[in-house]
Amino acid sequence: MALIELGILLFIYNKKYEKEVRMRRSWAVGLIIISILTMACGGAATVDDYKAAFVYVGPADDGGWSQAHDVGRQYLVDQTGIETQYTELIPEDATAFRTVAEAYIDQGYNIIFGTTFGYIDAMAEMAEEYPDVIFLHCSGYLKNDTNFGNYFGKMYQPRYLSGLAAGAITESNKIGYVAAFPIPEVIRGINAFAAGVKEVNPDATVEVVWTFTWFGPEEETQAANALLETGADVLAQHQDSPSTGVAAEAAGAKWISYNTAYGKDAAPGAFVTAPVWSWGPYYVDVVESIVNGEFTAEAYWGGMETGLVSLYELSSDVPSDTAELISQRSEEIIAGSFDPEIVEEEFIDNVIGTVNP
Amino acid sequence: MNKYILSKKTVVNDLATFYSFLIGLFVAVCIGSIILLIQDQNPINVFSLMLKLSVGSINSLSNSLNKAIPLILAGLGIAIMNSVKLWNIGAEGQIFLGAIAVNLIYININISNSSLFIFILLISGFIGGAICILLPAITKVFFGVNEIITTLLTNYVIIGLTVYLVNGPWKDPKSLNFPAAAYVGKEVYLPTIFGKLSTGFLICILFAIGAHYLKEKSVFGYEMRIAGGSAMTAIYAGINAKQKAFYAMLVGGGFAGLAGAIELLSQTHRVSPGISQGFGYTAIIVAAITGMRPIGIFLVGCLFGALTIGGAVIQTIGVSSYIAEIIQASTLIGALISQFFFTYQIKEVEDA
Numbered sequence: 001m002a003l004i005e006l007g008i009l010l011f012i013y014n015k016k017y018e019k020e021v022r023m024r025r026s027w028a029v030g031l032i033i034i035s036i037l038t039m040a041c042g043g044a045a046t047v048d049d050y051k052a053a054f055v056y057v058g059p060a061d062d063g064g065w066s067q068a069h070d071v072g073r074q075y076l077v078d079q080t081g082i083e084t085q086y087t088e089l090i091p092e093d094a095t096a097f098r099t100v101a102e103a104y105i106d107q108g109y110n111i112i113f114g115t116t117f118g119y120i121d122a123m124a125e126m127a128e129e130y131p132d133v134i135f136l137h138c139s140g141y142l143k144n145d146t147n148f149g150n151y152f153g154k155m156y157q158p159r160y161l162s163g164l165a166a167g168a169i170t171e172s173n174k175i176g177y178v179a180a181f182p183i184p185e186v187i188r189g190i191n192a193f194a195a196g197v198k199e200v201n202p203d204a205t206v207e208v209v210w211t212f213t214w215f216g217p218e219e220e221t222q223a224a225n226a227l228l229e230t231g232a233d234v235l236a237q238h239q240d241s242p243s244t245g246v247a248a249e250a251a252g253a254k255w256i257s258y259n260t261a262y263g264k265d266a267a268p269g270a271f272v273t274a275p276v277w278s279w280g281p282y283y284v285d286v287v288e289s290i291v292n293g294e295f296t297a298e299a300y301w302g303g304m305e306t307g308l309v310s311l312y313e314l315s316s317d318v319p320s321d322t323a324e325l326i327s328q329r330s331e332e333i334i335a336g337s338f339d340p341e342i343v344e345e346e347f348i349d350n351v352i353g354t355v356n357p
Numbered sequence: 358m359n360k361y362i363l364s365k366k367t368v369v370n371d372l373a374t375f376y377s378f379l380i381g382l383f384v385a386v387c388i389g390s391i392i393l394l395i396q397d398q399n400p401i402n403v404f405s406l407m408l409k410l411s412v413g414s415i416n417s418l419s420n421s422l423n424k425a426i427p428l429i430l431a432g433l434g435i436a437i438m439n440s441v442k443l444w445n446i447g448a449e450g451q452i453f454l455g456a457i458a459v460n461l462i463y464i465n466i467n468i469s470n471s472s473l474f475i476f477i478l479l480i481s482g483f484i485g486g487a488i489c490i491l492l493p494a495i496t497k498v499f500f501g502v503n504e505i506i507t508t509l510l511t512n513y514v515i516i517g518l519t520v521y522l523v524n525g526p527w528k529d530p531k532s533l534n535f536p537a538a539a540y541v542g543k544e545v546y547l548p549t550i551f552g553k554l555s556t557g558f559l560i561c562i563l564f565a566i567g568a569h570y571l572k573e574k575s576v577f578g579y580e581m582r583i584a585g586g587s588a589m590t591a592i593y594a595g596i597n598a599k600q601k602a603f604y605a606m607l608v609g610g611g612f613a614g615l616a617g618a619i620e621l622l623s624q625t626h627r628v629s630p631g632i633s634q635g636f637g638y639t640a641i642i643v644a645a646i647t648g649m650r651p652i653g654i655f656l657v658g659c660l661f662g663a664l665t666i667g668g669a670v671i672q673t674i675g676v677s678s679y680i681a682e683i684i685q686a687s688t689l690i691g692a693l694i695s696q697f698f699f700t701y702q703i704k705e706v707e708d709a
Contacts, residue, residue, distance in 0.1 A: 053673065087672040093631035095624045096669070099420055103410045103670035106417065118535065141533075183533050212524075212536060357524070 047082045047291050050111055053104040054086040055097060057116035058215035058240045063266060064259040065214065065240035065277075069115045069138070071260070072279025079284045080291075085109070092118020092214075094125075101126055105133055111290060113283075114138065116214060117183065124148060134290060139185055143297050151282060152185075154303035156192035157333050158275035158311040160340035161326050162236065162256045163196020165273055165314060166204075168322035169254050170197075170234045173204040176227025178237040178244045180214050182355050184344040186238045191343040193236055193256075194351045200322060207232065208353030215240040221247050228253055234272075242266035254317060261312045274312040282308055305334045364704045373699035374647040378657050381692025382664075389684040398676060406674050411667035419552035423624060425662030426557045427452060427616040427633065429655055431640035433568045434486070434612030436649040440572055441598075441605045442585035447493065447508030448613040449637025450515035451486035455617025457519065458485025460527065460628045463541050471544040478545060479560075479618050486614015487607040489515060494606035498599045504606070512637070520630055527628060537629035547623040555623035561655070564612065568651040581605055613637060639665075646692050648700070664688060 054073050056066040066088065073084055087100045097119045101112055111134045114123050120140040127135045127148035137143075140150045166175050175197060179186050194206045207230065209223040220239045224247035227235060236256040237244040242263030248255040249267035257263045257274035264271045282302065289295045302308035311330065314323055332338035346355055390400035412418045431448040438445045445451075462481040468474040493507035520536065527538035547555045572578045584591045584598035591598040617632060625632055643661055647653030668681040 085673055085675055090669075091631055091634065093625070093629070093634070095423075096631070096634070099666055099669050100673060102416055102420070103673045106410060106414060107406075107673065109673075121540075181535060183535055212520075 045291055045293065047080050047287070050287070050291060051083045051085070051104075051107075051109040052076070052111040052113065052287060053101070053109040054084065054113045054115065055090050055100055055119065056086060056088045057090060057092060057118070058088065060086055060088045062215055062240050063242045063263040064257075066115065067262055068260045068277040069113075069279055072277075072283045075280025076283040076287060079280070080287055082287055092116055094119075094122040097122040098126065105130055110134065111136070111287065117181075117185070134295065136286065141299070143299055146297055149297040149299065151286070151300040151302075153277065153306075153308040154301060155185075155275055155277075155309050156188050156340055156342065157304045158309050159189045160192040160196040161311045161330055161333075162273055162275050163193035163198075164200050164322060164326050164329065165196075165318045166193070166234045166236060166254075166256055167197035167199065167201035168319055169272065169317055170201065170204050172231050172233045173201065174230065174232040175204055175206045176224070176230070176232035176235045177206050177208045177351075177353075178220055178223045178227065178235065178239055179208050179210055180238055180240075181212060182210060182357060187347070187355055188342050188344040189238055190351060191348050192340045194348050195340055198348075198350050200325070202350075204350065206236075206351045208347070208351060210353075210357050211239065217241045217243040220244055224248065225251075235270075245270050257312075264312075271315060272317050273314045276310055276312050278307055278310065281306075303333070303339075304330065305336070359705050359707055362704050362706055363701050366700055366702050374650065374653040374696060375656050377696035377699050378646065378660060378688075378692045380695035381688045381690070382660070384691030384695075385684050385688035388687045389680065392680055392683060393676070396676075396680070403671065403674060403676055407667045407671050410670040410673070411663045415552035417666065417670075419549075419554035421663040421666045422554050422558050422659060423662070424665045425658045426555070426561050426623075427620050427636040428640050428643050428661050429561045429658035430564060430616035430619070431613040431637050432644040432647075432654040432658055433564055433651055434609035434616075435641055435644040436647075436651055436654055437568060437572065437581075437612065438605050438609035439644070439649045440578060440581040440585055441602045443497070443602060443606060443609075444505045445490070445508050445606070445609050445613070446505055446641065447490060447511045447610070447637070448616075448640050449633055449635065450508075450512035451489040451610045451613035452617035452620065452633045452637050453515045453519050454489035455482035455485040455614030456621040456625075456628055456632045457515075457522065457617075458482055458488070458614065459618045459621050460538060460541070463545065464527075475545050475547065475622065478622060479615060482618020482621075483611040483615045486617065487611040489614065490606050490610030494603050494610075497606065498603045516630070519628065519632070523629055529627070538627050540627045541622070545622060546626065547619065555619065557619035557623050560615070560619065561658075564615075565651050565655040568612075572651060577601075577604075613640070616640075642689060646689070646696060648696075 058066040060070040061067055070086060073086060077084055090096050090100055104112060113136050115138040117139045120137060120142055123135045123137045124142045127144055131147055135148045137150045139152050143149050177190055179190060190208060197204050197206055207227060209227055211219040211223050213219050220241055220243035224235055224244040228251045234254045235244050235248045237258050245255040245257055245263055245267030249270035253270060254272050255267055255270035256272055260276055261274055304310060347353060386404060393400045393403055410417050411421050431452060435445045435448060458481045459478045462478055489511060493504050493511060496502035496507055497504045523536045523538050529537055529539040547557055549555055580596045581601050583594055584596050584601040588598055620632055643658050644654055647657050664685055668685050671681040
């Protein structure tokens with residue numbers, strides 16, 4: 001645009017103002033200078049042309065899932081300087097997501113991150129309605145070819161590693177697992193965890209209780225207590241709050257957390273380790289690709305080699321030979337020579353529970 | 358010595374409830390401003406953006422009015438029941454059963470004419486809501502069981518039924534175990550008037566006018582008032598008070614059921630535990646602060662819809678969701694308190 005403008009101005013300058021007074025000439029020269037300046041500034045997009053909005057299902061400081069994303073958001077701001085905003089506690093309901101997302105679009109936000117599975121249909125619909133806005137959906141499976149992508153991490157890899165730790169720690173050979181919804185992501189995590197348990201302790205079982213909520217401290221506590229009552233002495237979780245850890249600590253049991261290590265302070269005595277997310281680098285990469293015009297709508301699934309998922313450092317509860325095994329397996333996964341099996345249709349044999357509750 | 362007593366005004370301005378809501382809003386804005394100032398936010402910026410994002414564009418205005426639809430319809434149902442001095446705390450459950458009834462009919466019947474199909478689905482929603490309140494109505498009329506308790510408890514049963522259906526028989530195989538029923542087809546979506554405002558809003562206007570005539574002008578409304586006012590007068594006037602109470606309850610439930618049907622056909626498009634986000638409870642507040650007047654319910658319902666959207670979008674300008682809740686709650690308290698002064702007066706009486 002600016003180039004064409006420049007060309008026209010030069011043409012006008014040559015043809016019309018050639019014999020005009022000096023005043024007019026300087027006016028035209030001024031315009032040319034301005035248009036060169038606009039070309040320099042407006043030609044390539046900068047990070048100031050973009051505003052990114054994040055929509056969370058739980059509180060931004062839930063000590064788990066949403067907080068992991070919010071830490072990533074802050075990292076994004078620190079690294080790129082992009083303007084961001086977040087909205088918390090938005091239920092997994094199409095109209096609720098739409099209300100918030102449209103308010104962002106009204107204010108000129110053009111990158112929208114939805115960080116829970118249930119936003120999937122609303123995001124897919126809105127991506128068609130707002131082709132100029134980029135929608136990125138965490139944990140979903142839908143995408144289009146232009147402005148709607150999804151992103152996730154191979155959390156089953158560090159979950160498998162945490163299973164090795166759990167299998168070594170348990171004395172009652174009963175491990176409890178508080179889980180949100182029986183969707184493929186969760187089932188594959190449970191199976192990878194159970195495979196880790198089985199590898200170090202073939203006698204131990206993993207019992208699953210479904211809560212049907214991602215963030216529900218009360219439901220999570222109830223499920224954790226039910227598992228503790230059946231004799232479980234290690235609890236793992238696929239939930240967004242550290243409630244399971246608090247229940248485990250009260251019962252003198254051990255706890256494999258999830259999402260972030262921030263929940264550690266809620267139950268320092270029970271905390272063993274946690275498969276954790278590190279969204280920041282991904283957010284920086286994807287925003288930079290958008291700013292540079294290199295963005296393609298893809299289904300991103302990063303493993304441990306990208307640093308997106310990892311296992312938090314182990315507590316002293318884990319025996320040293322197990323800790324060695326974990327670091328060895330971890331290196332193998334990162335090198336690509338080993339990968340835990342993905343099973344998401346049914347539970348493997350040492351898991352007690354059903355995928356069709 | 359004279360003493361002062363509180364007495365109800367004999368003539369209450371019909372618009373008083375609306376004014377009191379505006380005063381409440383003003384109180385909320387004042388309280389909200391103080392909190393925002395403490396938080397180093399500019400209240401003028403926040404409130405003007407809140408206004409812009411809730412009513413400032415066709416999109417946001419239609420979002421706000423869409424949110425008002427279930428509040429108004431359920432509120433009207435509550436007001437009709439209140440004509441016979443009965444309280445409907447079960448609007449939430451009736452909304453859910455209305456939506457469930459729509460889906461039940463949708464998956465079992467197929468009518469090629471989509472307008473006729475939508476009409477039949479809306480009627481099924483109404484009937485669903487009426488069925489939801491059938492048990493409380495029967496126990497109230499025949500055994501005198503307190504309807505506040507029974508309608509409230511019905512909510513939990515119906516929400517449990519919804520969770521069962523979306524995790525069991527109605528679970529959408531495409532949702533990968535996520536608890537929701539399959540979407541209804543596009544042919545039964547309610548058409549829109551402008552922006553995204555669904556035709557449900559026209560139904561709302563019609564029903565608000567209808568409820569106004571039913572309550573204030575019709576013989577049935579008059580009989581309901583007598584029946585609710587005094588059992589002895591009703592007997593003397595030859596009015597079957599039990600029958601009036603029974604019908605009032607069914608119609609009240611039906612209104613809320615219709616709200617569920619519209620919500621399903623225009624907003625969520627499928628049965629899920631998120632069909633109603635407490636609309637049935639908010640509707641009680643809307644009905645109560647308007648003194649159960651249908652036209653008032655319509656106006657305040659619209660404002661409430663805008664307030665709900667305003668509360669949701671206020672976060673997008675960096676205000677905590679909790680502050681949004683404080684603003685909503687102080688609007689209510691402000692409205693209730695100012696309404697008190699519209700309906701009561703302090704009278705000086707001579708000490709006997």
